[in-house]
Amino acid sequence: MVDVAIVGAGVAGLVAARDLVRDGHDAVVLEARDRVGGRLLNDALPGGEPIEVGGQWVGPGQDAVLALMDELGLSTFPTYDEGRHIAEIGGGRREYTGRIPRLPPATLADIAQGQWRIDRMRRGIPPEAPWTARQASRLDGQTFETWIRRNMRTSGGRAFMRLITQAVFSAEADDLSALWAGFYIAAAGGLDPLIDTTGGAQQDRVSGGSQRIAVALADELGDRVVLGSPVTEIEWEDDSVRLRTPEREVRARRAIIAVPPPLAGRIRYSPGLPGDRDQLVQRMPMGRVIKVNVVYDEPFWRADGFSGQVTSADRPFGVTFDNTPEGGGPGVLVGFLEGRHADVAARVTGAERRARVLADLTAYFGPRAADPVAYIERDWAAEEYSRGCYGAFAAPGTLTRFGPSLRRPVGPLHWAGTETATRWAGYIDGAVESGRRAAREAAGGTAS
């Protein structure tokens, strides 16, 4: 019998446990996998350097995770952001430096007015309660695709917004409630903070790889973190809870469920959860992304004056960055097959997928891209204990009908995970915020 049992040893669950333990409570973290970190996962390059196959970046304004990293003694280094970027949006390849792609003037003007409209929309959405926005009903009744069609005037501008949607949500504009899109942008403080490298969410990398955040937290918690323990059933009453895994049973006064909404919905609850909560998790699916790190002897594109950053609406492997280790070698290009591109890519063999990715990289960076020394990919939709990435999103009609159930406790059950955050939802920062908040609730503090 512990004070609080936590489901999931991602950053949210580990932060919650740490806060509780520091506050004098017993806590145990039950993790389904044989590792901690959830959607953060380090792999190794051929030379042994760590490389992330899951979430990896932090950026300015992400105060919760940056403060945590400070406490844990973890440091950052900047994402490589020098040289020419490549854009393929609305026809043809353009190379450019700085933040603004060199696109046709009509497209650029359209993107500018679109960004202005997005900014106006997101300012009207309170991230702690997007369902109360004045435009909530109207926005939640349409897809973000409908929003794009109504508000963008050029095909290039629409292509840009759809690409941004894939890159930020790993979903299609078709899939998202426009209110969810607006909420997510509001929670990050704007669209630029989401999409920028320097000055934005891709600015910095974690020395040693982002999974170190989770590993460092787990190290502090010691044997309070129990691996290989998928929670399949939770029995609860007003002031106690019993969590079942195939091999053990844990009793606690409270529980924090720190897994993504669709996975929280797959746990069997007895008694069953209220209709509002159940309907919510039926309607928050995960995005879909296959992340690929392609490794070369050296970052040859740098010598050619390229940053390694691509945004292409014309090719499936449409978003890339330089992901070379802090030491400067070997050279690594990281890229993403997002949304529909992930669907298509997951249906072919690994060899065929690799060939397609290398073809796209060769189109961007020339023939040397065709001959990597290693190819490291991760299809997050195929992972039993994630079933998608980067995060869950809300389908239309969901936030206005069921949004308050995202964080509202049910008896002794509290909800954490980056999707429940009010700042930087979907990011590591949001996971930290959510863990802190759930720990306060479970400690008997304010129930939100």
Next chain:
Amino acid sequence: MVDVAIVGAGVAGLVAARDLVRDGHDAVVLEARDRVGGRLLNDALPGGEPIEVGGQWVGPGQDAVLALMDELGLSTFPTYDEGRHIAEIGGGRREYTGRIPRLPPATLADIAQGQWRIDRMRRGIPPEAPWTARQASRLDGQTFETWIRRNMRTSGGRAFMRLITQAVFSAEADDLSALWAGFYIAAAGGLDPLIDTTGGAQQDRVSGGSQRIAVALADELGDRVVLGSPVTEIEWEDDSVRLRTPEREVRARRAIIAVPPPLAGRIRYSPGLPGDRDQLVQRMPMGRVIKVNVVYDEPFWRADGFSGQVTSADRPFGVTFDNTPEGGGPGVLVGFLEGRHADVAARVTGAERRARVLADLTAYFGPRAADPVAYIERDWAAEEYSRGCYGAFAAPGTLTRFGPSLRRPVGPLHWAGTETATRWAGYIDGAVESGRRAAREAAGGTAS
């Protein structure tokens, strides 16, 4: 070790089992509840007559269920459809007879042109593969609400379409992919067949109550139907499958999963299912409805010249029918709190909900409606083994990305349930079709 194990003793699963057994195969049906029927459930009126608290109607064109009922020796009787109907759409109460509400001419003209547009849309959607429709991408990228805003010209016409959406899908127009709405209408052969009483899906009732269909099937199957056996885990390989319940394990050559998509997604599969299939079930939530039968000494509204049929966009309890037993008494009015109205109603006490329902009935049918002899309600979203009704729907972006996974077998796993049907999806008829098709597949016939 049986030939085929079936998950779920709703009509789909029972039909599949019956077909398999008749074809010489062993089959076992594992049912979570302590009863058969799934979303079909008989309760009893104070005098003992059966009354349905789940799905209940059959109608012309539903050839699969009508043929099955013939085989089972079950008969129908007509839904009471005489007298004046009441409509509250676009302001004020109107009483009318026949199919067409007596609405303002501009509203009627708008509804007529809207129906014409819906008819044109649905004719372009092949119900066996809606994702191949010429307009598939455009329709799947928008909510049905967006479709309504674009295609209906008057506030009354829009209110009518939203009300129809609630009544047919127990979801909001906000929630549905316009492609799913079009598919569903196509699968029924048009909008009129969905919404009409005489001549449509509400035309006939099952003598003895609709659950008798399931009970008669289960009687034939005998001890092949195992109650109280929720399947929580399915291990599978190419040609065998192992199904686990808390108390037993069943081995089979094949399995048919005959539960709604969101519940199918909550079973733990080892190995995990392909990303396409998993993403699909993450994005097909259940509608939400609270069904209420209100019982009076006699069907007093008939004497007042009313049919008992209401369509109101102004009140939560907005869709009612006369549900009096075949014998003519006691009088029963059945109605539905659908979509958002169910959300709101589920958050108040039972006493408050009853008071609100009776207030609406009194507004429709006068003060005698305030004093029933019994009040029987069922909140399907609160049912652990349904988690919503009438059926699942597809959120935007789902069918075009993941539609083919709706019926495509995964190794030895086959998918049934009314949501997988190509005719009358969402109806008892669709459940029968899906069970037949899954049985053929599992018997080693054509894999669809």
